[in-house]
Amino acid sequence: MVVLRDVLKPNLKVVFCGTAAADRSAQIGAYYAGRGNKFWSILHEIKLTPRQLEPHEFSLLPDYGIGLTDLAKFRHGADALLRASDFDRDRFSAKIEKYAPKVLAFNGKKAAQEFYGRRVNYGRQPDRLGSTGVFVLPSTSGSACRYWDKSCWQQLAKFVKTQ
Numbered sequence: 047m048v049v050l051r052d053v054l055k056p057n058l059k060v061v062f063c064g065t066a067a068a069d070r071s072a073q074i075g076a077y078y079a080g081r082g083n084k085f086w087s088i089l090h091e092i093k094l095t096p097r098q099l100e101p102h103e104f105s106l107l108p109d110y111g112i113g114l115t116d117l118a119k120f121r122h123g124a125d126a127l128l129r130a131s132d133f134d135r136d137r138f139s140a141k142i143e144k145y146a147p148k149v150l151a152f153n154g155k156k157a158a159q160e161f162y163g164r165r166v167n168y169g170r171q172p173d174r175l176g177s178t179g180v181f182v183l184p185s186t187s188g189s190a191c192r193y194w195d196k197s198c199w200q201q202l203a204k205f206v207k208t209q
Contacts, residue, residue, distance in 0.1 A: 049122045050077055052115045058147040059111030060206050065125050065157040072122035076101035077114050082188020092203035117157045125156045133160045143176040148209040150178050151202055154185030168198045
């Protein structure tokens, strides 16, 4: 059973991809619902949304050209608890190619590294997924705050606005 349904439609500006829904998000049925998660505030701060949305408003994101998904759709919890078998790279690739957003933005290195099968750096990636550009961003999770750097998010917003 899917933990959180995808928020996708064709030709979005940007689709954010996390590793898997956190326990709190799975519990209440809303993306990025953890108390310390910066996702909703950074979207507003970098002006991808006109106001700070609340987690329960995640279905409004396509109105702003934004989509959401996770690499592990059938599990939830901390990244450290996920197994390699929880990630379906082929299914994920097909989904991104089908909906063809301008940009795919991994919310955290773990999701990107699981997808690529190798280490990655933050920022815009040299390769594309079909017609989609790719960014790797510092995770907005409260548990990843020691890696937080909003400059990558600002670079993403600047890039998205030029597409």
